[in-house]
Amino acid sequence: MNYEGVLTKMQTEFGSPIQYYLVFENDFLNMNQLLDKKVSINFLKYQCLNCNLEKKIYRQGFCYDCFFEIPQAADWIIKPELSTAHIDKEDRDLAYEKRVQLQPHVVYLANSSNVKVGVTRKTQVPTRWIDQGAHEAIEIVEVPNRYLAGITEVALKDHVGDKTNWRTMLKNDIKDENLVEWRDKLRQFIPKEAQEYFIESNSETNIEFPVLQYPKKLKSLNLVKSPFYEGILKGIKGQYLIFEDDTVFNVRGSEGYVVAITVN
Structure with a gap:
């Protein structure tokens, strides 16, 4: 299964456990269903959440100009x-x-x-x-x-x-x-x-989170430094994806990144 779109914070639904959804413009994933599956993330480009231009993200999913102009920031x-x-x-x-x-x-x-x-x-x-x-x-x-x-x-x-x-x-x-x-x-x-x-x-x-395995030695995934990552998804907590090799990925911290996601 292949998905592509600009990252925004995962949408949630209260339950036992919490249900997580990654929502793209024309598609969405129920992230809970990806637990114990191999997931790859490929960083393609930037896209400001306000102006939609391909400009480097400064903070909160916005480019530098938008961050200092719009009321949302x-x-x-x-x-x-x-x-x-x-x-x-x-x-x-x-x-x-x-x-x-x-x-x-x-x-x-x-x-x-x-x-x-x-x-x-x-x-x-x-x-x-x-x-x-x-x-x-x-x-x-x-x-x-x-x-x-x-x-x-x-x-x-x-x-x-x-x-x-x-x-x-x-x-x-x-x-x-x-x-x-x-x-x-x-x-x-x-x-x-x-x-x-x-x-x-x-x-x-x-609140109960969908986590099968908690990490012991955290390794934070930075898509700018490492544009491609692949691992077994073991949990979701806060706005983080937790993988089997102790890699954690902050989805909200990567808002405005256009990615391709493949699920095996």
Whole structure:
């Protein structure tokens, strides 16, 4: 079976385990069905996810020019506390910023390598947790805009981590945590503007990933340096493909790469 297209992050469907789909313009693959099969990946060229031109990808699937121009790559995406649509102030495109920022957002705790705090739009729960490879997660507050979520995250980062160790996550070198206790412990540090949005009576969500074999000594596949790779697919976690020889491939980190995929 042969497939060709530009890589974007894998789409997911909640279940036991999570179902993963690699979606191309005219085709898609259910990646779970490829477990224990030989898969080859061949890097062909770049294609910016915004302008669709064959230009080297800079970050997040965008070429250099698009990354510094389009609202989808603005600073408030990574740092939600910089959001300004709630005060009617434009960054790059106020209409877009209002559409994205002025909707319910969730501040959450997720455990993928350790307990970390994060922010996502409510519509992205539990997708965001799946993409991070979290095996358990819980909401702390649900606020009406991105700015409130951002300042809450900043306040909580003084008391809990905000980064995932991707190597620990992929090795599954993790332990379970009582996220309800973490949520209650952190309540006192929520800014007063967001205190009323604290979620008191919820339970953690547990996530099961389709992994047959976890890697021991990770080897990260870089398609620019190694344009062709072939291996037996043994698992999918977060946005990573895990292969039998301990090679791991970050699909999301390779957005905007046009590839040919062959399954034997």
